[in-house]
Amino acid sequence: MTPANTVLAISGGVGGAKLALGLERVLPAGELAVLVNTGDDFTHLGLRICPDLDTLLYTLGGVVHTGQGWGRADESFCFMDELRRQGGPDWFLLGDRDLVLHVERTRRLAAGERLTALTAEFAQRFGVRSRLLPMSDSPVATLLDTDAGELEFQHYFVRLRCTPAVRALRFAGAAQARPTEELLNVLHSKALQAVILCPSNPYLSIDPILAIPGLSAALRASQVPIIAVSPLIGGRAVKGPTAKIMQELGVQASPASIAAHYAGLIDGLVIDHADATDARGLSVPVVCTDTLMSTLADRERVASIAVEFAATLRARAVIRSRA
């Protein structure tokens, strides 16, 4: 019998996957479910690509390129090399092995299969012990209003390396998207004990998830503690444009801003020691620790702290009245 999921992690790509791996390792086998952002998904060369799902798949499947945090360690780029030689677009790196998933996903989605079912099959194929759940089976696209015009996510993130200044974001398709039955079952399950927002970019990776009305409502209605791990360390992001975007949106890159961003949703916030002085007077309970996850031991430690924090809040029945 499959164990029930006791923890639901909510994740974007690289940073989220690190904490998800830590959670998987500190929890009993099969108890972790990961709700993954699909706002980054796009169609490139006619192939449907789900970067965050694949990062989780490769990370939890033990084949990730640990140095870069995404893609596979055992990868080659002959397809890419030939594509470039023939004058094709080479700004989005597609490994020869990575392509297997994109080709199969494209075909099967076109044949009417659900992304959730496909993802479960891929996870099994890679020996992933946790449950990977896309935020929706309907396409949602994160679009950025920037000083270089409106950009699709991957064009902003990969092609332009986050250089344009962000003025606003929207999530095309989110209002019409529905949470999957699988996700709602996890959220409604009596076994669930905690929801943990991974230290992913709140604007780029978590907001697309919260933009799905039914999913946001189900999270807010949940009776288990929801805690977030701040993506900031000393007011800066470990990786990616979190702090840059906060600045561009006129928000201070501080724990207070993260807490305010998630106000009405979270019951606690894990922050880094480096931000401890900025954390006074926050509206939610805070735990300070070293949140940098360089090693596997770091990931397990941060994961344990998050799980214990949630357990403490749960024991104290500290669940905010959520907006």
Place this chain on the structure above:
Amino acid sequence: MTPANTVLAISGGVGGAKLALGLERVLPAGELAVLVNTGDDFTHLGLRICPDLDTLLYTLGGVVHTGQGWGRADESFCFMDELRRQGGPDWFLLGDRDLVLHVERTRRLAAGERLTALTAEFAQRFGVRSRLLPMSDSPVATLLDTDAGELEFQHYFVRLRCTPAVRALRFAGAAQARPTEELLNVLHSKALQAVILCPSNPYLSIDPILAIPGLSAALRASQVPIIAVSPLIGGRAVKGPTAKIMQELGVQASPASIAAHYAGLIDGLVIDHADATDARGLSVPVVCTDTLMSTLADRERVASIAVEFAATLRARAVIRSRA
């Protein structure tokens, strides 16, 4: 200005491509057009694959794996290796570099582009000096009625290695398919001097082409000599199941059978010395030579003989009244 096409070769895959390469090398640059079978085309892993067109592209583009006669010399198989590891179908070999064409073709055909236009672009990209013309822009599928049931071409040819006995063939979609404007222009051009049926399998590679009514009619109406190079050497095929299929269909594997198969279409037949004794009393003029094309010099020699044979027939105004 592009030179007008003076010779139209009609070709399947490997064997046809060898003669096409010879023809390209003995004719002035740009004078060769190659009409290519697309009855072998199929959709695999959601990708649209055109094996004969690609064999011509790689052969005339100088990147073919000369040992096997198809695929690329500078190829790697990491995608295939991973596909196999994940339990995917591995019976049809797809190289990492080869995939670039399949992915792009699939996307652009789905977007409504014509196979003929795409093929011309690919040919230019590979520096092919001759013109590559698919037999139609509409899909036609060669289906084999065998003792193992009805089989799609690639399943018969590659997956089952031509093992099942063939009872009949049909070309799904051929009756509805139309010859392209580009092909008709070549056939109607005053510059055209000869049509040469390459030593491809008459049943598998040439018949799908002749099964397109408008194309067959245009060929038969042509006022230039049409000659065929027999695929048999001493009653056997150099490669592939030609002789095996002839036997299964109750036809003797001889030049007479090839001439009878193309009766009403061809004006002359090039056969191998080894079949000379079987060639007496044929209904069309015959030229005997060594038709085995092992070396580049062989290909040029057979090509020259075919071109000269056609020129002789043309000079003597020997054009059969065609059925």
